[in-house]
Amino acid sequence: MKFSSASLLLAALALAACDTKTATTGEAGTSAATVEKADTAAIDPAAAQTSGTQATATDEANATPAPDPSTISATKAGDAAGILARPQVPILCYHQIRDWTARDSKGAKDYIVPIAAFKAQIKMLADSGYHTISPDQLYAYMTTGAKLPSKPIMLTFDDTDLDQFTIARPTLAQYNYKAMYFVMTVSLGRPHYMTKAMVKQLSDEGNVIGSHTWDHHNVKKYQGKDWETQIDKPTKTLEEITGKKIVYFAYPFGLWNPQAFPELKKRGFVAAFSLAEKRDQNDPLFTIRRIIASGYWSPKTLRNNIVQSF
Numbered sequence: 001m002k003f004s005s006a007s008l009l010l011a012a013l014a015l016a017a018c019d020t021k022t023a024t025t026g027e028a029g030t031s032a033a034t035v036e037k038a039d040t041a042a043i044d045p046a047a048a049q050t051s052g053t054q055a056t057a058t059d060e061a062n063a064t065p066a067p068d069p070s071t072i073s074a075t076k077a078g079d080a081a082g083i084l085a086r087p088q089v090p091i092l093c094y095h096q097i098r099d100w101t102a103r104d105s106k107g108a109k110d111y112i113v114p115i116a117a118f119k120a121q122i123k124m125l126a127d128s129g130y131h132t133i134s135p136d137q138l139y140a141y142m143t144t145g146a147k148l149p150s151k152p153i154m155l156t157f158d159d160t161d162l163d164q165f166t167i168a169r170p171t172l173a174q175y176n177y178k179a180m181y182f183v184m185t186v187s188l189g190r191p192h193y194m195t196k197a198m199v200k201q202l203s204d205e206g207n208v209i210g211s212h213t214w215d216h217h218n219v220k221k222y223q224g225k226d227w228e229t230q231i232d233k234p235t236k237t238l239e240e241i242t243g244k245k246i247v248y249f250a251y252p253f254g255l256w257n258p259q260a261f262p263e264l265k266k267r268g269f270v271a272a273f274s275l276a277e278k279r280d281q282n283d284p285l286f287t288i289r290r291i292i293a294s295g296y297w298s299p300k301t302l303r304n305n306i307v308q309s310f
Contacts, residue, residue, distance in 0.1 A: 064146035066136035069247055069270040076143045077270070083142050083284045089133065090310040091154040091290040093275065097163040100295070113295040119171050124299035125153060126175040135180055135208050135248050139271055142285065153306070155179040156273065156290060158212055158250055160187045165198045182212035182250035185234040196241050203242040210248035211235050220257045227263055235267065248273070261286045276309065
């Protein structure tokens with residue numbers, strides 16, 4: 001089966017627009033539209049006064065070093081009630097970072113953040129005092145209550161788009177920020193997508209690489225050999241590229257079902273990321289919530305969505 005880069009992108013955006021209408025909705029049901037009208041509500045009063053370009057010495061001292069997830073006991077990882085009781089850490093999901101074109105549909109623009117808007121959003125996070133954390137830090141916090149730096153946030157990028165390397169990477173570096181990149185391996189080396197060398201460089205620079213399947217196939221539809229094609233082979237590819245164990249997964253379109261959890265676990269994954277729908281009450285580690293950072297959002301609107309969604 002062959003896929004062009006254009007067909008992959010259009011299919012992903014089209015299905016995402018249809019199937020993830022709750023992508024900008026918080027667990028308590030906060031919609032993006034509601035938040036946009038509430039720009040003056042629930043804002044951290046210190047946000048505009050704190051510079052977050054780098055973690056302060058106090059933050060570094062108070063944050064717990066990220067442990068290897070394999071060292072955390074299965075009992076703690078299985079304590080759903082304890083995990084759900086802890087406040088959620090804000091997690092943003094980005095896709096494409098490029099300027100809009102006349103061909104981009106209204107729905108697609110939610111997933112395409114113009115370059116200037118992206119830079120303004122990241123600057124807002126830094127100026128508001130946010131500190132990026134790794135998925136290992138998040139996992140330790142969720143399972144053991146390990147300390148995090150003040151105002152933690154996690155930045156994630158899906159689908160392997162080239163602009164995540166050429167635009168996002170240098171922008172984040174300005175603020176000493178790191179991110180999680182969920183790679184769709186079918187696209188590696190294709191026009192407008194990252195190469196294997198770029199993925200390795202991101203990993204070598206301290207970012208974390210996760211699996212996002214082979215060709216963005218909906219996990220809820222997997223049967224038989226789909227697990228090998230969509231999960232096993234891509235995982236092996238990413239481990240060969242990075243030289244590191246791949247233990248984090250992001251569901252295409254944010255769509256999941258409980259039947260996927262044991263399949264992911266037996267393949268060595270310790271956590272999986274969805275979008276903004278409610279977490280599974282029995283297995284919150286495999287339904288970690290994120291919100292899509294919309295291309296329509298100003299920095300102020302993004303900040304309000306972060307506050308009200310998590």
